[in-house]
Amino acid sequence: MKIKFTGAAGTVTGSCHYIEIEDKKILLDCGLFQGKKEVEDLNYEEFQFDPTEIDYLFLSHSHIDHSGRIPLLVKKGFKGKIYATKPASDLCSIMLMDSAHIHEVEAEWKTRKALRKGEEEVLPLYNTKDAEESLKYFKPILYNQKVKIDENITLRFKDAGHILGSAIIELWIKENGQEEKLVFTGDLGMKNKPILRNPEIVEECDYLIIESTYGNRLHEEVEKRTEKLVDILVDTVKKNGTVVIPSFAVGRTQDIIYELNKYYDGHETETTKILKDIPVFIDSPLATKATEIFNKNPQAFDEEARGYIMKGDNPLFFKNLHFTQSVDESKALNISTEPKIIISASGMCEAGRIRHHLKHNLWRNNAAVVFVGYQADGTLGQRLKSGEKEVKILGEEIKVNAKIYSIEGFSGHGDRDDLIAWLKELKSAPKKTFIVHGEEDAREDFAETIKSELGIDTIIPKKDEEFEVTLEKVKSLGHEDGRVLFKSLKRITEEENELIEIEKVHQLKEKLNELKELFNKTTDITDGSLKEELTKKEYNKINNRIIELEKSIVNLTMSSGK
Numbered sequence: 001m002k003i004k005f006t007g008a009a010g011t012v013t014g015s016c017h018y019i020e021i022e023d024k025k026i027l028l029d030c031g032l033f034q035g036k037k038e039v040e041d042l043n044y045e046e047f048q049f050d051p052t053e054i055d056y057l058f059l060s061h062s063h064i065d066h067s068g069r070i071p072l073l074v075k076k077g078f079k080g081k082i083y084a085t086k087p088a089s090d091l092c093s094i095m096l097m098d099s100a101h102i103h104e105v106e107a108e109w110k111t112r113k114a115l116r117k118g119e120e121e122v123l124p125l126y127n128t129k130d131a132e133e134s135l136k137y138f139k140p141i142l143y144n145q146k147v148k149i150d151e152n153i154t155l156r157f158k159d160a161g162h163i164l165g166s167a168i169i170e171l172w173i174k175e176n177g178q179e180e181k182l183v184f185t186g187d188l189g190m191k192n193k194p195i196l197r198n199p200e201i202v203e204e205c206d207y208l209i210i211e212s213t214y215g216n217r218l219h220e221e222v223e224k225r226t227e228k229l230v231d232i233l234v235d236t237v238k239k240n241g242t243v244v245i246p247s248f249a250v251g252r253t254q255d256i257i258y259e260l261n262k263y264y265d266g267h268e269t270e271t272t273k274i275l276k277d278i279p280v281f282i283d284s285p286l287a288t289k290a291t292e293i294f295n296k297n298p299q300a301f302d303e304e305a306r307g308y309i310m311k312g313d314n315p316l317f318f319k320n321l322h323f324t325q326s327v328d329e330s331k332a333l334n335i336s337t338e339p340k341i342i343i344s345a346s347g348m349c350e351a352g353r354i355r356h357h358l359k360h361n362l363w364r365n366n367a368a369v370v371f372v373g374y375q376a377d378g379t380l381g382q383r384l385k386s387g388e389k390e391v392k393i394l395g396e397e398i399k400v401n402a403k404i405y406s407i408e409g410f411s412g413h414g415d416r417d418d419l420i421a422w423l424k425e426l427k428s429a430p431k432k433t434f435i436v437h438g439e440e441d442a443r444e445d446f447a448e449t450i451k452s453e454l455g456i457d458t459i460i461p462k463k464d465e466e467f468e469v470t471l472e473k474v475k476s477l478g479h480e481d482g483r484v485l486f487k488s489l490k491r492i493t494e495e496e497n498e499l500i501e502i503e504k505v506h507q508l509k510e511k512l513n514e515l516k517e518l519f520n521k522t523t524d525i526t527d528g529s530l531k532e533e534l535t536k537k538e539y540n541k542i543n544n545r546i547i548e549l550e551k552s553i554v555n556l557t558m559s560s561g562k
């Protein structure tokens, strides 16, 4: 089995791992590279495999950094099957279309600029037609069902508790008559996340690919997240101000709706009395569609969320919650001076309707902006969070007079201690553990923590680094049947390839010497005649083996140029 880490290794985004077994080629995720320009440029590079040859794509979840290159994969000739949970497939149907739309708009804008310069038109990475086409390849399956994909591959999705439909992928792979289990965590959620179940545990695996986003950090304020949010809302509303919450359309927005509903439901205080009268606007078409998909998939909710449904209360709706649709409705929010709460995307304020709301509210003394998610370096969100007093939005200089808050407790990822606790559920150490999906320092620190806490050695694969897992049959130590006693794993890089070849020559030469010795022992050295105990047949066998080995050495030496 070969594993090649073509994304989320060396970059956090672009999750995509390529696996090759005897007669099948598999992908785990096919995500978009997101972030700085040089990272996003990777989207335009050729895939590290031939998309037409991929048999199966197993998708951990719908986030674009895990799914966003699927339309491109299909555009480049993929004809296999895409397995995902049902909620993940449902979410992909809106998120891939949204991603395609963003690429189209961006390409149009770049084209206009290019044409003015006398340059050629810029084509989108993929368009909405490609995205629509790619949806036909999805095969939704249930959590916790062992699905026999073919004779040699069995798949099971366990809940990863990270976003609706997120999965830990368990794969049982048969090769050379031997079955091994590979587990890919995808992104692991944190415990007690709103709406979702806690990440499920895995008790055994041979090979593990684990994420490390928060591999060296701990979450703060998890318990106090809702109280803190409510305090900010009440404080701002009392001053007749508007609260603007930049939020990711899928996941975080529903978390906030859920937490507010839960708070209103559980408390009958002065605070809830004030808040219940304040309108909350979800001003993002994608967030609205995503909320509908959440409502269609309550089977993936945790017990608490299902409890609300059983009581007849939709946990993702409350009085005074409004979903705005048209641009006019969105604009109207900025004309009214009534106190209100606006939840809008994008979460890092780089695009979308949120920029209008910031432009109209940042300058106001009585307004507040609350960040509830990660803000990447260089984004408008990060600049506001770090306290910049003036920012340029939609071509205008805007003074920042509003209060800027940040609540860290709404993360989608488990922190270092959650990840370690998850690993501790394994009954025995995996034969190999690969750390992916983290900044370099997070991956390295996490590797050290795993080593010190669990005594497990890990591998931090580089981008496009390939590993080969080989079975070595050893016939000794009481194992008469010659079954596999140990496995060796080789890391293959170009320089190392050469070393492997040289090593092979050495090993062959050693075997050859052993055989020659045996041969000499069993034949009479002086005249070459056979000793009694060695039959003619055995003699020929050994002789043939020596000739074979000599040939192999010649071939290897010639191919490696040594």
Ligand SMILES: [Zn+2]
Pocket: 061, 063, 066, 162, 163, 187
């Ligand atoms: Zn994710």
